Amino acid sequence: LAKTTQPISMDSYEGQEVNITCSHNNIATNDYITWYQQFPSQGPRFIIQGYKTKVTNEVASLFIPADRKSSTLSLPRVSLSDTAVYYCLVGGMNTGFQKLVFGTGTRLLVSP
Amino acid sequence: DAGVTQSPTHLIKTRGQQVTLRCSPKSGHDTVSWYQQALGQGPQFIFQYYEEEERQRGNFPDRFSGHQFPNYSSELNVNALLLGDSALYLCASSSRDLVQETQYFGPGTRLLVL
Numbered sequence: 001l002a003k004t005t006q007p008i009s010m011d012s013y014e015g016q017e018v019n020i021t022c023s024h025n026n027i028a029t030n031d032y033i034t035w036y037q038q039f040p041s042q043g044p045r046f047i048i049q050g051y052k053t054k055v056t057n058e059v060a061s062l063f064i065p066a067d068r069k070s071s072t073l074s075l076p077r078v079s080l081s082d083t084a085v086y087y088c089l090v091g092g093m094n095t096g097f098q099k100l101v102f103g104t105g106t107r108l109l110v111s112p
Numbered sequence: 113d114a115g116v117t118q119s120p121t122h123l124i125k126t127r128g129q130q131v132t133l134r135c136s137p138k139s140g141h142d143t144v145s146w147y148q149q150a151l152g153q154g155p156q157f158i159f160q161y162y163e164e165e166e167r168q169r170g171n172f173p174d175r176f177s178g179h180q181f182p183n184y185s186s187e188l189n190v191n192a193l194l195l196g197d198s199a200l201y202l203c204a205s206s207s208r209d210l211v212q213e214t215q216y217f218g219p220g221t222r223l224l225v226l
Contacts, residue, residue, distance in 0.1 A: 002138060021138045034214065036217075041200060041203050041220070041222065042191075042219055042220065043116070043203075043217030043218050043219050043220045044155065044202070045217070046215075046216055046217075048213060049214055070212050087154060088115075097147065098206075098213050098215075099153070099157040099170065100145070100147075100204070100215060101157065102147075102154030102155045102156070104153070104154055104155055107146060112182055
């Protein structure tokens with residue numbers, strides 16, 4: 001499974017847009033990119049998933065360049081409740097039994 | 113639509129004891145994966161069950177074992193508990209029918225070994 005690299009931490013203020021970039025240089029052709037959010041002592045919550053270009057849902061947007069070696073999670077107008085750890089993962093689509101390999105994630109702190 | 117559920121929410125055991133954690137997958141899901149998350153770390157993959165068989169296993173000793181039932185629910189058993197087994201244990205479910213096989217996580221079981 002491709003290894004991912006993310007910033008260890010980021011700081012922001014309420015109302016700002018936050019972009020978290022993830023590097024995955026060894027991504028395979030059949031790998032999807034998935035982002036999870038995790039609050040302390042809770043299970044990771046699925047945010048968004050994509051394969052190429054741009055994906056948007058009610059919570060976030062995911063930008064994936066043509067070479068797919070990186071991806072950017074964009075959180076529009078963050079609030080205090082967005083303070084959490086964000087994990088970027090890559091994994092194969094229907095290529096077998098997929099295990100998720102988590103890194104240390106990005107700790108986002110949103111201040112008033 | 114019920115999400116992934118886990119029980120119990122918290123558990124305290126002593127060294128050497130055995131523990132069983134339970135997981136019910138999201139409706140429509142047939143695959144269950146278990147993860148261990150130590151404080152301050154990302155979740156680590158333990159194993160995955162599909163059609164009542166262990167399909168993949170992470171780097172965990174044989175003290176960690178599991179089971180999947182015909183209704184797709186699953187159990188994680190840990191024998192001869194060590195202090196280092198204290199962690200948040202997460203269950204995730206997914207569907208083999210979906211191309212992406214996105215995994216959805218439960219709230220976790222917090223295990224404390226004294």
